[in-house]
Amino acid sequence: QKEVEQNSGPLSVPEGAIASLNCTYSDRGSQSFFWYRQYSGKSPELIMSIYSNGDKEDGRFTAQLNKASQYVSLLIRDSQPSDSATYLCAVNRGTGNQFYFGTGTSLTVIP
Amino acid sequence: EAEVAQSPRYKITEKSQAVAFWCDPISGHATLYWYRQILGQGPELLVQFQDESVVDDSQLPKDRFSAERLKGVDSTLKIQPAELGDSAMYLCASSLAAGQVQYFGAGTRLSVL
Numbered sequence: 001q002k003e004v005e006q007n008s009g010p011l012s013v014p015e016g017a018i019a020s021l022n023c024t025y026s027d028r029g030s031q032s033f034f035w036y037r038q039y040s041g042k043s044p045e046l047i048m049s050i051y052s053n054g055d056k057e058d059g060r061f062t063a064q065l066n067k068a069s070q071y072v073s074l075l076i077r078d079s080q081p082s083d084s085a086t087y088l089c090a091v092n093r094g095t096g097n098q099f100y101f102g103t104g105t106s107l108t109v110i111p
Numbered sequence: 112e113a114e115v116a117q118s119p120r121y122k123i124t125e126k127s128q129a130v131a132f133w134c135d136p137i138s139g140h141a142t143l144y145w146y147r148q149i150l151g152q153g154p155e156l157l158v159q160f161q162d163e164s165v166v167d168d169s170q171l172p173k174d175r176f177s178a179e180r181l182k183g184v185d186s187t188l189k190i191q192p193a194e195l196g197d198s199a200m201y202l203c204a205s206s207l208a209a210g211q212v213q214y215f216g217a218g219t220r221l222s223v224l
Contacts, residue, residue, distance in 0.1 A: 004153075008151075031210070032211075034212065036215075041220075042217070042218075043200075043202055043215040043216060043217050043218045044154065044202075044215050045215070046212055046213075046214065049212055088153055088154070090213075092210045094210070097209035097210035098156075098167065099144075099156065099210075099213065101153035101154045102153050103151070103152050103153045104152075104153055
């Protein structure tokens with residue numbers, strides 16, 4: 001079982017729609033959760049971090065965490081073509097502060 | 112705005128040659144990470160430093176890869192000899208402390224011919 005699992009996609013949504021990206025993790029003791037965006041050929045850039053159950057909003061982005069279900073998601077409202085990228089979920093296990101990345105979900109926003 | 116600096120951006124080498132990558136983390140960041148990312152996959156941790164000490168190198172192929180961070184600031188990752196399967200993006204990241212948000216450099220794209 002992988003530490004962090006994401007649907008690789010590709011996920012396609014029309015411009016202006018809501019994009020929903022999902023991530024599950026295996027270690028129930030994980031403490032910190034991060035979403036990174038990675039454009040083709042570029043390095044990952046941080047979008048959001050979330051540490052406690054519930055929702056965290058930042059502009060058009062909302063991260064949702066459910067530790068009981070070991071599930072973290074990212075919602076992108078009013079999707080724009082510039083949001084087209086691969087979205088990486090990262091989890092800090094806590095024990096040893098080990099970070100694990102998922103394989104990423106490829107998102108395409110269609111104008 | 113503070114950034115993680117990496118060089119070179121691109122490196123083409125032949126099989127069996129030696130290559131080296133350099134990383135300068137954000138000032139004040141104690142933790143430094145080297146990742147390898149193969150196309151279509153997520154970053155895979157190669158080595159993690161806390162100041163000048165290695166805290167995790169369990170996924171580092173030690174027969175050919177080495178990493179150092181002698182003064183606890185910048186770091187070098189070396190591959191000797193390079194193999195075809197080493198072609199990938201090599202990413203450096205840093206954080207204030209272990210477990211905190213990581214910030215990535217632009218990466219080094221390695222092609223081994």
